[in-house]
Amino acid sequence: MATLAPDTSQTPAIDPLDVSRAELYRDDTWHAPFKQLRAEAPVHRCEHSEFGPYWSVSAYKPIVEVESLPDLYSSEAGGITLADFIEGSDVKMPMFIARDRPVHTAQRRTVAPAFTPSEMTRMSGDIRRRTAEVLDALPWGEQFDWVDTVAIELTTQMLAILFDFPWEDRRKLTFWSDWAGDIELVKNDELRAKRLEHMYECGAYFQDLWNQKVGKLQTPDLISMMVHSDAMAEMDHFEFIGNLILLIVGGNDTTRNSMSAAVYGLDLFPEERARLEADPALIGNATQEIIRWQTPLAHMRRTAKQDTELMGQRIREGDKLALWYISANRDESVFGEDADVLRVDRPNARRHLAFGHGIHRCVGARLAELQIGILLEEMAKRRMRVNLVGEPTRVAACFVHGYRKLPVQISRY
Template sequence: MATQPASSPTYRTAPSAVDALEKHLRENPQQKWHHPHPDDVSRSDIYAEDRWHPIFADLRARGPMHYVDDSPFGPHWNVVQHKAIQHVESLPELYSSSWEHGGITILSRRDDIPEEERFELPMFIAMDRPQHTGQRRTVAPAFTPAEMKRMEADIRQRTGEVLDRVPEGETFDWVDKVSIELTTQMLAILFDFPWDDRRLLTFWSDWAGDTEIAMVRDLDEYRQGILMEMGQYFQALWAERAGQEPRPDLISMMIHSEAMNNMSPKEFMGNLVLLIVGGNDTTRNTMSGIVHALHSFPDQRELFEGDASLIPNAVQECLRFQTPLAHMRRTASEDAELFGEQVKKGDKIVLWYLSANRDETVFENPDKLDITRENARRHIAFGYGIHRCVGARLAELQLRILLEEMHQRRMRIEVVGEVERVRANFVHGFRKMPVRMSRF
């Protein structure tokens, strides 16, 4: 592992991103988000309280896309059907991902911030071709089938070690003890990150991935400070490796590529945020979602316990069922007709993957977990088209190994208390999940 730069000073004193936002809302009740439009699904309470299902079902029944003219995130189109999202994703020139037009989340540029003070982080997922192509190609070798095969034994060993530390018959938090620990270890390996500081990656991921924090000027400025510290930490790792021979870690890959070795500090930070949030929140929340789903559907848990050959398909079904990133955003680059609606240049188009993966026209009984589902692979939890998640194979590998190692140890995980979900409209997952382990 890498030598260790000075630890982030904020990490030792800062609250979690969610705690900071909830504290702000308690102290400023007049600032609670106002949602006057009935089709506005940007409000985070429906995800924290897990009551988004019927809202999206109603939207899907009424059509593929719906215009919201008033929301805390500005006017936007909601695209809610599976086929419709794939159509938009297949036209990247017409529907831009570029940070220069607004990026990949529902956030809008704030009017109260002068241009010179804007804190915008370019990243390759928030770029259009050709920039996107070159930068994605730089990191893609870390996620090839050959690399997955090379890493499998190490992932299996680390997964087994984490599971072997799980207490039997005692209540513990699955999110912290298993999901966060496994994904943070994986990120540390990908970056060749100082091992003792690996929980910094989780801390940075949580602050970077919460869209609502950006709606509060003070919290947004606080977050900027945290991400600046992240950038400084990684700059020290960059400087250490700049004079070394190429290695297979992501930082070294960036250093030794023409597409990424001259990045500005903000572009470097943006790509770090992308790789950290993409490698952390998504897999972490699916690892928690798997346990919660198997607990919620005992018939599927029984199938899993009785037949390990179902595990590869179960991974795909759990990705569909959980959908760890709720949405992605595109911006219209010109006027166009889309599903009978007139979209104007500059319009914000929000693609709700969460809804697409419950589309009744694609998935029979979509609100039921079915680990034998024949078309589970049709989920779009990883996106679709040129921006499909570059680390999808690694996520699938981690999830498969987790289920295989749980099965080998005959671990049955039961949820024994109230779960706490992430209060956000972008990252979709769990903050806390009290569970107890027994053997089947």
């Protein structure tokens, strides 16, 4: 009996320039479509994606333009990821990175004192001590997972200190971060509900920590800073959870994935690794280059608040724009034709957009740089070389750009 071919007339063909597709990041094949977009259509309308229609902004210059006009391109109107809020399935949990002025300004100002230069100086000794302890416990010549053993452990320890979080429960922070930052979960109703359940768990745990600090003298941790601030002391429960999720994901996913990229990238470019090993004075610049090369958050979203024009393209009020930091950091017009190479002495590595630009630039950028730099310094002290012994398992998503596993062995150089 003959069988009929399935009717695909109503199914739009996959747009090869839809760079929101998870498999591009899972398989590390995102470079080619972004290269084409930068060359041919740096502001490109993608009509069909699993996140609906959106504008891809893939080049350095237009991303800086959008970020420089926060009153025109809103973070609050549609949120900061390509995933849309679904009424009835989601609960709004506002966070200051996804708020516009003046709320954003006031709430950001509350937590900013935790990341001042003086605080970095105060914390650097403890960061170095803990980094040394983790490195000294590593097995030489044996295979282990760098992501879990080093990157997650160090960043989770740091988050526990920032929040004055119970040390024995610190891995809960990683668990909540993974659920909160996985944009792919929105495509599955069951997983979306499960994520909401975990976010409530997170909120209940932190509500208890909050209650313990109410009426007490202020201490230098983020919860106490919120308790004692005019801008955040009266947050409702959902806004409280939203801001916690922001700080957890921002402090966990970004730093841990750059720490993993450091060893992956240096293994991928052994001549650059040899250059860094020969000259530890390059570590400061190499830190910036690693963050640029990895770009641990691939995109941020903005929503147009009125009709406008961007690089000759007509943007309509309500249109969704994806600012692809991951592509801007490979923009040949800014970083040169070798932008795909990790170059430890790249002269303008610091110009990267991995932390964003403008009023929403990552409030914890200095802390991330400090942790990565200290890790590289402590590895250099031990003449520690990290060698890949298998392919990494990558995050299959277009928001958090990172690694699930990274099998390595360490040797001495």
